[in-house]
Amino acid sequence: MNTQIQHLYDLAQCPERRIIGLMSGTSMDGLDVALCRIQGSGPQTRVSLTHFETVPYTDDLKAEIRKVFAKKEIDFQHLCVLNPWIGRLHGQMVNDCLRQWGLTASEVDLVASHGQTVFHAPKIQHQLAQFPNATLQIGDGDHVAVTTGIITLSDFRQKHIAKGGEGAPLAVYGDYFIFSKKDENRLMLNMGGIANFTYLPGNLNADEVFTTDTGPGNTLIDAFTRQLFNQPYDADGRIAAQGTINPALLHELKQHPFFAAPVPKTTGPEVFSLAYVEAARQRSQTDRDLAPEDLLATLTRFSAETIVEAIQKAIKPGEPYSVYWSGGGMHNPILTSHIREMLPNFRFANTDDLGIPGDAKEAILFAVLANEAVAGGHTSFGNRQGVPTVSMGKVSFPD
Known part of the structure; x- marks a missing residue:
């Protein structure tokens, strides 16, 4: 077995996982970085927030993202180069936070990276009969994983769409496990x-x-x-x-x-x-x-x-x-x-x-989604429109 797959398997068996959740929303204020300790899964999920920081986006970074943000017509090359660039920047922001907190990458099990949304196009909005719901987040997970040296789960919204959802909002899953x-x-x-x-x-x-x-x-x-x-x-x-x-x-x-x-x-x-x-x-x-x-x-x-x-x-x-x-x-x-x-x-x-700071909540929710993808996936939300029963997140190994 690939040693990295073995490591992921072993993590799933652990009583507790240390997961960093990353979230940058449409307001583009910055990257929320939340280091959580998560025990259990599903309705038995227990979360404690160890460290939290919002790393502000510079004006130059915001300007680069706004060149493609929520626009139907863009410079496609710029979108292409932004994807790895944002991934590396997010990885560097994680590294900076770890240094600030006095921690090393080996003390973190997983990174859960939402990425930066640049366009959201559910079918009810785009009205193109032959095309499904769609959404796009940039900040490639492989670049986050390689930059941090930590296994990274990313691109959560695509599985939601593949199972019939609109790719958002995803808070329902974490909210149910943490706050019910x-x-x-x-x-x-x-x-x-x-x-x-x-x-x-x-x-x-x-x-x-x-x-x-x-x-x-x-x-x-x-x-x-x-x-x-x-x-x-x-x-x-x-x-x-x-x-x-x-x-x-x-x-x-x-x-x-x-x-x-x-x-x-x-x-x-x-x-x-x-x-x-x-x-x-x-x-x-x-x-x-x-x-x-x-x-x-x-x-x-x-x-x-x-x-x-x-x-x-x-x-x-x-x-x-x-x-x-x-x-x-x-x-x-x-x-x-x-x-x-x-x-x-x-x-x-x-x-x-x-017990969950409001400013950290969205980043924590993605940490919970990553935990569920690795160690859970047994809770049924039925077959209702918009809330498919699904585990989300694509795995990127650092090596």
Whole structure:
């Protein structure tokens, strides 16, 4: 037997695995690096976070990614060279974190690398009859493995698509294993570039669990903050707090058919882009005289209302629910106050209260997916659309 395959087999038998989860979302703030100790698998999964760091992307790195990000027409050579380049950079970021934490590669069993999403194209979005759901993440796993010297699992979303899913959101699998609690209906709300939530029923029935995108989280807020204020994001919602919500624009922003589609569903910045907002401004006749602060206030309300309306479609009237939020949006008090206002009977908390820091949650979830691919794979989620029962991740050996 190949010694590396033997090593992977031995890891699967160990009572505990040390796994680094890597996540960079559509907001492109940086690479989240989470070193976890994971015991068990499936519903018996137990996770403890040992170290966490967000390694910021430089402006130059963001600029290179934005040349291909969410664009139908690109320089194909640039995409080709970005794939290994991002993989090596992510590997170097892992190495830097290990040095900072006083650890060596030999003290880590696996790396779980999500990669950098550059285009997401579910069939409901691309409308090409002969083609399936599609998504593309760059940052090649072989380059991560060779750069770090650690076995790497990557490209998780392709198996999800191969089994009939849309490749996103994948949080449902890790959320169910980590956060389910008997007799408490939980909604794990992640507000990244695109917002999504996982529904975890208090009866612990995996057949009822699902994850869905709700629409924009921070992607439009961030994009217009960069364009109009030359800032990376609306820190603490301070710009939106100075503005007034424009009802006409808000109405037009909510007219996309995505919002009427049943859950689970996915979307991305390919749909909810600067051009999308400008078209809504023209229809609402707010393209000339709307103050920048009013635009940010309206976009923040847009994210909040579409999150809440998606949640309201998923819940059962009369039952109690707890919302645990994570992602960059949880730091925006204007966004969170809108959500609280529209869901007055819900209990709200951060995933920090469950032992998982909200900023680290997505990276941890990919570590859990890698653990499940190596040591689990026995939990059935039924055969529902969007939530296939599947193990995900392609294996890259360092040698």
